[in-house]
Amino acid sequence: MDIRVSADEPTSEERAAIDAVLGAPTSSWTGGERDTEGEGHTSLHAGREARSRRDLLLPALHAAQSRVGWITPGALATICKRLTIPPAEAHGVASFYHLFSTTPRPPAVAHVCDDIACRTRGGESICAMLLRTLGPEGSPARDGRMTWKRSPCLGLCERAPAALFTIAGERPRTFTLAPVTKASAIEAALESRETETSARQRIESVRRSVPQSGQPGLRLLRRVGQVDPEGLDAYRASGGFEALRRALSIGPAKVIEEVIASNLVGRGGAAFPTGRKWDAVLKAPARPHYLVCNADESEPGTFKDRLLMEGDPFAVLEGILIAAFAGGCERGFVYVRGEYPLAAERMERAIAAARAGRILGPSVLDSDFAFDVEVRRGAGAYICGEETALFNSIEGKRGEPRNKPPFPVHVGLFGKPTLVNNVETLANVPLVILDGGAAFAKSGTAGSSGPKLFCVSGHVTRPGLYEVPFGKTLRDVVDLAGGVLGGREIGAILLGGAAGVFVGDDRLDVPLTFEGTRAIGATLGSGVVMVFDHTTKLGDVLLRIAAFFRDESCGQCVPCRVGTVRQEELLQRLAAARPLGSLAQEKTLLREIGQAMRDASICGLGQTASSAVESALARFEPFSSGSTKR
Amino acid sequence: MSPDPIWFRPPPRPTRVPEAPPRKEPPSVEITIDGVKRQAPEGSTILEACRAAAIETPTLCYLENLTPVNVCRVCVVEVVGSRVLVPACSRKVEAGMTVLTDSERVRLSRKMVLEFLGSSVDLSTAPGVESMMKRYGADPKRYGAPAPAAAANARDAREPGHHHAPDGRAAETVAQPVKIDNDLYVRDYGKCILCYKCVEACGTDAQNTFAISVAGRGFDARISTEANVPLPDSACVYCGNCIGVCPTGALMFKSEHDLRAAGEWNESKQTKTDTICPYCGVGCTLTLHVQDEHIVKVTSPMDREITHGHLCIKGRFGFDFVHPRGDGSPDDRVR
Ligand SMILES: Cc1cc2nc3c(=O)[nH]c(=O)nc-3n(C[C@H](O)[C@H](O)[C@H](O)COP(=O)(O)O)c2cc1C
Ligand code: SF4
Ligand code: SF4
Ligand code: SF4
Ligand code: FES
Ligand code: FES
Numbered sequence: 001m002d003i004r005v006s007a008d009e010p011t012s013e014e015r016a017a018i019d020a021v022l023g024a025p026t027s028s029w030t031g032g033e034r035d036t037e038g039e040g041h042t043s044l045h046a047g048r049e050a051r052s053r054r055d056l057l058l059p060a061l062h063a064a065q066s067r068v069g070w071i072t073p074g075a076l077a078t079i080c081k082r083l084t085i086p087p088a089e090a091h092g093v094a095s096f097y098h099l100f101s102t103t104p105r106p107p108a109v110a111h112v113c114d115d116i117a118c119r120t121r122g123g124e125s126i127c128a129m130l131l132r133t134l135g136p137e138g139s140p141a142r143d144g145r146m147t148w149k150r151s152p153c154l155g156l157c158e159r160a161p162a163a164l165f166t167i168a169g170e171r172p173r174t175f176t177l178a179p180v181t182k183a184s185a186i187e188a189a190l191e192s193r194e195t196e197t198s199a200r201q202r203i204e205s206v207r208r209s210v211p212q213s214g215q216p217g218l219r220l221l222r223r224v225g226q227v228d229p230e231g232l233d234a235y236r237a238s239g240g241f242e243a244l245r246r247a248l249s250i251g252p253a254k255v256i257e258e259v260i261a262s263n264l265v266g267r268g269g270a271a272f273p274t275g276r277k278w279d280a281v282l283k284a285p286a287r288p289h290y291l292v293c294n295a296d297e298s299e300p301g302t303f304k305d306r307l308l309m310e311g312d313p314f315a316v317l318e319g320i321l322i323a324a325f326a327g328g329c330e331r332g333f334v335y336v337r338g339e340y341p342l343a344a345e346r347m348e349r350a351i352a353a354a355r356a357g358r359i360l361g362p363s364v365l366d367s368d369f370a371f372d373v374e375v376r377r378g379a380g381a382y383i384c385g386e387e388t389a390l391f392n393s394i395e396g397k398r399g400e401p402r403n404k405p406p407f408p409v410h411v412g413l414f415g416k417p418t419l420v421n422n423v424e425t426l427a428n429v430p431l432v433i434l435d436g437g438a439a440f441a442k443s444g445t446a447g448s449s450g451p452k453l454f455c456v457s458g459h460v461t462r463p464g465l466y467e468v469p470f471g472k473t474l475r476d477v478v479d480l481a482g483g484v485l486g487g488r489e490i491g492a493i494l495l496g497g498a499a500g501v502f503v504g505d506d507r508l509d510v511p512l513t514f515e516g517t518r519a520i521g522a523t524l525g526s527g528v529v530m531v532f533d534h535t536t537k538l539g540d541v542l543l544r545i546a547a548f549f550r551d552e553s554c555g556q557c558v559p560c561r562v563g564t565v566r567q568e569e570l571l572q573r574l575a576a577a578r579p580l581g582s583l584a585q586e587k588t589l590l591r592e593i594g595q596a597m598r599d600a601s602i603c604g605l606g607q608t609a610s611s612a613v614e615s616a617l618a619r620f621e622p623f624s625s626g627s628t629k630r
Numbered sequence: 631m632s633p634d635p636i637w638f639r640p641p642p643r644p645t646r647v648p649e650a651p652p653r654k655e656p657p658s659v660e661i662t663i664d665g666v667k668r669q670a671p672e673g674s675t676i677l678e679a680c681r682a683a684a685i686e687t688p689t690l691c692y693l694e695n696l697t698p699v700n701v702c703r704v705c706v707v708e709v710v711g712s713r714v715l716v717p718a719c720s721r722k723v724e725a726g727m728t729v730l731t732d733s734e735r736v737r738l739s740r741k742m743v744l745e746f747l748g749s750s751v752d753l754s755t756a757p758g759v760e761s762m763m764k765r766y767g768a769d770p771k772r773y774g775a776p777a778p779a780a781a782a783n784a785r786d787a788r789e790p791g792h793h794h795a796p797d798g799r800a801a802e803t804v805a806q807p808v809k810i811d812n813d814l815y816v817r818d819y820g821k822c823i824l825c826y827k828c829v830e831a832c833g834t835d836a837q838n839t840f841a842i843s844v845a846g847r848g849f850d851a852r853i854s855t856e857a858n859v860p861l862p863d864s865a866c867v868y869c870g871n872c873i874g875v876c877p878t879g880a881l882m883f884k885s886e887h888d889l890r891a892a893g894e895w896n897e898s899k900q901t902k903t904d905t906i907c908p909y910c911g912v913g914c915t916l917t918l919h920v921q922d923e924h925i926v927k928v929t930s931p932m933d934r935e936i937t938h939g940h941l942c943i944k945g946r947f948g949f950d951f952v953h954p955r956g957d958g959s960p961d962d963r964v965r
Contacts, residue, residue, distance in 0.1 A: 003840065004865040006856065073857055086840030086865065087856035095845040095854075098791030102857065137792070150792045380791065381847070398844065403700050403720060543795070551791055555824070555844075555851030557701045559739070562746035565802050565849045566773055572798030573774075580774050589772060596742030599715045599735055600703040607714060 003086045010064070010074035013170075017067040018075065021059045022082050053083055055414075057093060057396030058379060062338075065100055066172035069107035076102075085396070096398045096554075097379035099166065099338045105138075107168040108146040108190040111339075115300050115548065116498070116541050117157035117457040117530055122181060126161055129183035146190040152382065152548055153300035154178075154339050157457035157530070158209045158464045164339050165189050174341040203228070206311040209303070211464045211481075219451045220427055221467045224311030229346055232353040235314035241359060243430035247322045248367045252282055255326040259429070261437025263449040267304075268294055268385075268422030269499070269526050269604070271514050274429075277419065280409035281327035284417035291324040291332035291371075292394070292413060292420040295347070296378055296385035298337055299497035300548060301528035304453040305423035307465050309336070309343035312427070313350035317373075319426030321364060322433060324371045327419040332373035335390050338380050348375045382552040386603050387420045388412075389554065400556045401603035424453055424527075444470030447515035452527060454512065456481040459488065459533040468512070475508035477529055484533055491534040492620060496525020498545050499608035501615035502538075521615075538622035539575050542613050546571050549609040560606025563597040567610060574623045590617070659725040664732065676707055676718040676729055685731050688740060688762045690747075690877055691825035692719035695938040696835045699826045704743045704762070708733045715739055737766060744768035749776070750803045750849075752821045755879030755890075774798075779805035779820065786858040790847035802849065808887070811860035814868050814947050816887045817853075821880035824851060828872030828881060836940040841866040870946035874929060874939055883927040896921060904931070907945035912936060914945050925949045 010018070019025075057079065064075035071094050080087045094100050099111075112130065114123045127137075130148045134141040137149055154176065156162035162178035163186055177189050206225045207213045213225030228234040235241070247255045260275030281289055293316065297305040308316055316334075324332055334351075336344040351373060354360045362370045376394050378384050384393045388402035391413045412418025428450055432440045441449045448470035454477050457463045461482025468477060474493065484490055490505040501522045503510070510516050517524050532541065546568040555561045570590050573579055579586045594610030601607050616622050658669040663683055670679040675698075680687045691702040698720035706715035710728040715735060730736060744763050748770030753759045762768075777800035785806055796802060809817040824844070832842050841864045845854035855864035873881040882890075889895040900921045907914045914937045917929045928946050932939035 006859070006863070076857070086843070088841055088843040088845075088854065088865065091854065091856045091858075092843035092845045096790060096847050098789065098847075101789065103787065103789070138789075152791070403717065547793070547795060550848060551793060553848040555846070555848045557703050558743050558746050558823070559703050561824070561849055561851065562750050563742070565796075566746065566749070569773070569796050569798045569801060572796055574798075576798060578798065580772070592738060592742060595735075596739045596746075600706045600739035600743060601714075602700070602703075 003080065003084060005077045005080050005087050006073060008073035008077045010072065010078045011068070014064055014067050014072065014075045015078060017063040018060050018078055018082065021063045022053075022056060022079075025082065054085060054396040055394055057083060057085060057090065058097075058376065058393065061090075061094055061100055062377060062379065066166070066168050066174075067170075069109070069168035070101040070103065070105040083396075089397075093396065093398050097338070097381050098551075099380035106140045106144050106147045109166050110146070110148040110186045110190055111151035111154070111164040111166065112148055112186065113152070113154045113156070113160070113162045113164075114150045114544070115153035115157075116494070116544050117153065117301055117463075118161040119541070119544065120458045120532065120536065121160040121179065123161040126163075126181065126183060126186070130186065133183045133187065142187075146187070148186065151339075152551065153298065153302075155297055155303045155306050155337070157301055157303055157455065160457065160463070163189070174338075176339075176341065206307060209307055209464050210311065211462050212466060218467050219431055220308070220424070220453060221311070221465070223315065224307060227312070229311055229313055230349050230353075232314065232350075232357055232359075235312075239434075240314055241318055241365070243433040244318050244321050244325075244359075245365060247325055247433050248365060248369060252326045252328060255322060255433065256282060258437035259326070259432055262432040262435075262440035263437075264425065264428055264432055264440070265448075265514065266422055267424035267428070267452075267527065269299070269496075271524070274421065274425055277409060277421075278323065278326045280407075281329070281417050281419040284410055286410075286417055288331060288416055289327055289329040290413040290416055290418045291320060291327060291329040291373070292387070292390065292418055293320050293332065293334040293373075293423060293426055294385060294387060294390060294420055295334055295336040295340070295343065295423045296382075296390060297340070297423070297526070298382035298385050298552075299499060299526045299528065300545075301455055301457055301494065301497050301530045302526040303455050303457075304465055304527055306340050306343045308423050308427050308453075309340070309347050313343075313346040314354070315427050315430060316347070316423055317350050317354055317360075319421075319429035320373060321359070321371060322429050323419055323421060323426060324373075325364075325369050327417075329419055330371060332371065333394055333413070334373060334375045335378060335384070335394060336375055337378040337384075339378075344375055344377055351375065381554075382548075383554045383603075383605055386605065389603070390420070391418065398554070400554045401605075403602055445511070445513050445515070448513035452512070452524075454527045454529050456529045456531070458494075458531040459485040459536070460531050461485055470513045471511055473509050473511050474503075474529065477512060478508070478531060481529075481531075484531060486533075488533040488535065491532045491536050492538055492616065493532070494528060494530040494541075494612065496523040497528040497530075498548055499523075499604070499611055500525040500528060501611055502619060503615075504619055523611075538616055538620055539571075542616055542622050543568070543571055543575060545612050549605065553605060553609070554603075557600075557602045557606060559597045559600040560602070560609060563593050563601075563606065564609050567593050567597075567613065571613065571623075577623070587617070590614070659723055659727075661723050661725070661727040661729060663729045670723045672723070674723055676709075676716070676721050676723055676727075677705060679723055679729075680707075680718060680731060687718055687731065688758075688765075689719055690759075690823060691827060693827060693875055693877075693932075695932050695940070696827055696830045696875060699830065702743065702747075702823065702825055704740055706736060706739050706743075707731045708736050741766040741768045745770050745772065747823050749773040749801050751823050751878070752803075752805065752818075753823075753878060755821060755882075756823075756877060759878075773801040775800050776803045776805065777801060779803070779807070782807045782809075783858060785819070785850060785852055786845070786854055788846055788850040790850070793850070804852075809860075810884070810887075812862055812868070812884075814884055814943075815870060815873055816882050816884055817861075818880050818882065818887075819852060821878045822853060823878055823880075824853070825877060827875040827877065828853060831871040831875045831940065832866075836871045836938070837867070837869050839865055839867050839869070842872065868943040868947060869941060870928075870943070871940045873946075874941070885924075885926050889921070889926060895926075900926065907941070909944040909948065914941055916941070916945055918949070924953060 156178040159178035384399040389399040393399040550564040700717035700720040705718040708730040
């Protein structure tokens with residue numbers, strides 16, 4: 001490949017940051033245009049090695065961005081040369097992710113969540129305050145040292161309102177603050193030099209988000225908030241890696257048998273039977289096999305995977321190891337969304353500790369199973385939770401979903417058979433192996449086995465992550481969270497996230513199982529239960545959801561790229577009581593937009609982009625003045 | 631002695647490249663399209679099966695000489711048993727498949743795709759789209775008056791993520807000024823439906839130059855050079871293969887653009903003549919589009935195995951030397 005790059009040069013700081021990821025150049029030739037006279041012809045083969053590391057593009061862009069706050073033309077040109085990537089493509093990738101900036105941006109940025117859960121807790125008023133103190137969104141403030149931006153859900157909804165800070169510099173830092181209720185607190189965080197918190201504080205912050213922490217009978221959340229998430233020995237002492245040991249002794253086929261017998265289905269939203277997926281990967285002839293742990297969790301209202309990784313990273317890792325063993329995978333990736341710095345760090349530490357303890361590597365627990373795994377960070381794109389978009393992102397491409405078939409079990413990451421599971425699914429795996437598949441299948445209901453995590457947020461007394469056995473009703477879960485805040489009445493409950501559906505308080509007795517929610521035309525989705533009290537202006541929530549899908553559409557296919565825009569415009573017309581033609585015409589149009597998105601979009605984003613909106617319009621009158629109550 | 635010894639007369643040279651030896655026919659599978667049982671070769675697409683059955687299927691992002699990207703979704707069909715519609719252009723036939731090409735759902739999705747495009751993109755120079763619109767009853771006006779056009783390069787500067795919420799008074803479009811930064815071709819992205827064809831043609835499907843890519847996200851996604859630099863500063867080598875595949879006229883010969891701007895473009899007055907490129911030994915077929923004794927653009931037929939419709943800068947744009955300069959002087963032809 002002959003690539004032509006611009007003559008822009010990076011600063012020495014940027015170059016050092018990029019080299020820290022890519023390693024120092026192996027020859028004086030750094031890719032791109034060749035100087036055959038200087039190098040001699042033998043070096044003409046060096047490019048292939050570089051080309052094959054396209055997957056380092058996102059890590060390199062992260063390095064450049066976090067050094068100076070944006071991706072300068074010089075940094076981009078250098079990365080392109082080092083990795084032999086055409087600059088137009090690299091620009092296409094960098095401009096896809098909203099945590100990256102390809103235009104000058106101050107080094108310290110506050111990403112303030114204005115999404116639906118934070119709105120119930122004053123997220124919008126913080127934005128209003130920031131507008132007054134720091135100026136318009138995105139504009140440089142305080143001599144160009146800082147700026148603020150609105151952000152979609154940061155996965156901190158149980159502590160809403162939330163903000164994420166990205167501070168570029170010699171020691172770049174990314175951290176979150178929640179709840180954050182004052183503009184001054186945001187400015188202070190932007191100016192802060194240190195964010196070191198003690199180990200105890202860190203455990204406590206997790207405990208606060210998991211109100212059940214320490215209660216007997218918990219399974220997925222047993223260690224969360226109780227056991228040191230950074231100690232391998234503590235994990236071992238609490239029964240850790242027993243399941244892995246058992247799996248290694250019974251062999252992949254038997255592991256898969258147990259998982260099939262357990263009836264475990266994916267917790268990432270699509271509810272696909274986990275055992276069947278693993279079996280297909282194991283039997284796929286192409287080599288190597290990859291494992292991907294999907295920790296991109298960006299569905300508004302969802303924070304379960306974050307707390308599992310922050311609170312019990314070794315359990316997630318154990319699930320990964322068992323899955324990799326069963327699927328015959330040689331290498332794995334944990335793709336953590338860019339907004340989850342602590343979760344990524346905890347997973348990285350767990351992986352390093354496991355590697356040092358020979359639980360990862362050429363001989364897992366002294367068996368002949370070889371496996372290693374690494375963390376990859378996203379850079380701000382909900383769509384990268386879609387498994388094939390996620391593969392593209394790891395491969396250093398735009399996070400655009402691929403058409404299916406072929407399915408990941410046959411053609412996945414780097415075109416190879418890939419086992420991809422959600423964090424919570426993988427966290428269930430050690431339980432399945434320890435219980436035995438049949439016993440696991442007995443917990444929960446006939447159609448939904450095992451424990452389930454619910455992310456309860458919005459107007460409830462104790463927002464947080466709750467574990468219940470499948471079969472509990474919506475009312476049980478809302479009661480667990482202390483009922484509606486301030487004893488007010490329920491207006492509407494969003495089940496399953498922005499891609500889910502709204503239900504009213506007449507549905508409080510629906511069992512929160514796959515079959516139970518399906519029966520009422522709802523979905524469990526990613527386990528979101530977001531409560532809106534009767535004073536909520538549901539229309540505003542719908543407008544935010546519509547904007548979310550428009551922002552997060554990858555833009556690849558017409559039904560979703562344009563449909564999400566037309567849906568938002570239509571809702572704005574309804575909100576302003578300014579319909580085009582009659583109200584009935586608008587409703588027909590909305591239905592047709594929804595159906596085209598559902599039927600003709602490439603991926604689940606477009607296919608569900610009208611789900612919440614249509615369910616709300618069917619059950620409530622979100623745009624009439626007055627309360628949400630039907 | 632014969633004046634013409636045998637060795638003096640070699641066998642006539644073949645005029646075409648010898649054909650490849652015939653491939654084994656792939657086994658065929660039986661599928662049902664609109665209630666009629668049909669045979670289709672294994673590994674072929676639903677679109678190919680539809681075309682073989684003379685079922686007209688609209689396409690926009692599909693082209694025979696490019697890898698299907700299945701992004702426009704105007705070709706969707708219903709496959710019985712599938713939760714969602716599937717793109718005919720890329721979905722392979724499977725034995726026992728039952729395909730509906732004109733069901734209620736198919737018609738609605740095709741209509742909506744055409745309306746979505748018609749309400750956001752200038753399709754005035756996109757051949758064939760008007761008849762598709764008519765066939766599916768698409769009415770792009772249902773979405774209200776179009777929003778004002780963006781300023782030059784404004785769309786290229788949009789960051790992914792939050793947008794400014796619309797007020798619903800107007801329908802957002804991709805309208806923007808034409809990018810004219812070289813003498814050979816113009817880029818009128820107000821006419822771009824983001825079909826990815828130009829990116830493919832510039833990339834691994836033909837040119838391997840990678841001068842353009844999709845940048846940005848969602849509705850703000852656009853075709854862009856590196857950091858939106860003008861074409862002369864980009865990696866573009868002006869092969870014009872992107873123009874050759876563009877289905878909407880967003881990419882256009884400057885000569886065509888100028889004639890259109892002057893109101894002088896007149897296809898009924900044009901002739902198309904196939905010839906061989908005079909420049910090199912590859913011998914690509916050129917189709918010269920001539921109006922008023924001037925070549926106004928050059929294309930290449932897609933079904934020639936040498937080029938599959940793709941050319942290089944010389945064949946595509948190096949035709950000016952045949953035009954007289956206009957003052958009748960002898961060096962007209964050596965400009
Ligand atoms: C738009 C979109 C976003 C998604 N986001 C996530 C996500 O954040 N985390 C996740 O595990 N799965 C997500 N999924 C589902 C994945 O594509 C995939 O089904 C899942 O990771 C499989 O794992 P599981 O079988 O363990 O659930 C998403 C799907 C779509 C269509
Ligand atoms: S449905 Fe939306 S997110 Fe999915 S591929 Fe299409 S444009 Fe991209
Ligand atoms: S003219 Fe050729 S090189 Fe230039 S952008 Fe088009 S396809 Fe790429
Ligand atoms: S410029 Fe033309 S070929 Fe390129 S994406 Fe747009 S419409 Fe398609
Ligand atoms: S963190 Fe704000 S809505 Fe989830
Ligand atoms: S022609 Fe099939 S999706 Fe565009």
